[in-house]
Amino acid sequence: MECKTIRPGTNCIFMTKKGCTFNGGQCYPIVPECEGCDRIVSFPAGKYCSTVFDPSKKWKNGVCNFATHKKVRIESKEIKLNPLKASKRSMGARA
Numbered sequence: 001m002e003c004k005t006i007r008p009g010t011n012c013i014f015m016t017k018k019g020c021t022f023n024g025g026q027c028y029p030i031v032p033e034c035e036g037c038d039r040i041v042s043f044p045a046g047k048y049c050s051t052v053f054d055p056s057k058k059w060k061n062g063v064c065n066f067a068t069h070k071k072v073r074i075e076s077k078e079i080k081l082n083p084l085k086a087s088k089r090s091m092g093a094r095a
């Protein structure tokens with residue numbers, strides 16, 4: 001249904017005929033960590049995330065997985081492989 005409380009004109013999965021059924025009966029505004037994200041939408045009531053209805057919970061345990069302005073760096077180690085052992089392993093797989 002279409003939101004009639006905070007974000008009028010947008011489709012909302014929590015909106016029913018009785019009103020908003022989300023926790024507290026409304027969406028929550030963005031937190032400072034959200035600044036710079038491409039998913040921010042401005043409404044007369046303030047700035048809100050277009051994907052997450054309570055952004056503070058997404059940032060509680062680290063970086064929000066929907067954030068477009070933050071990148072998670074995954075470090076990988078190069079493993080030194082003994083060529084003799086690698087050769088023996090590949091020969092064992094053929095037999």
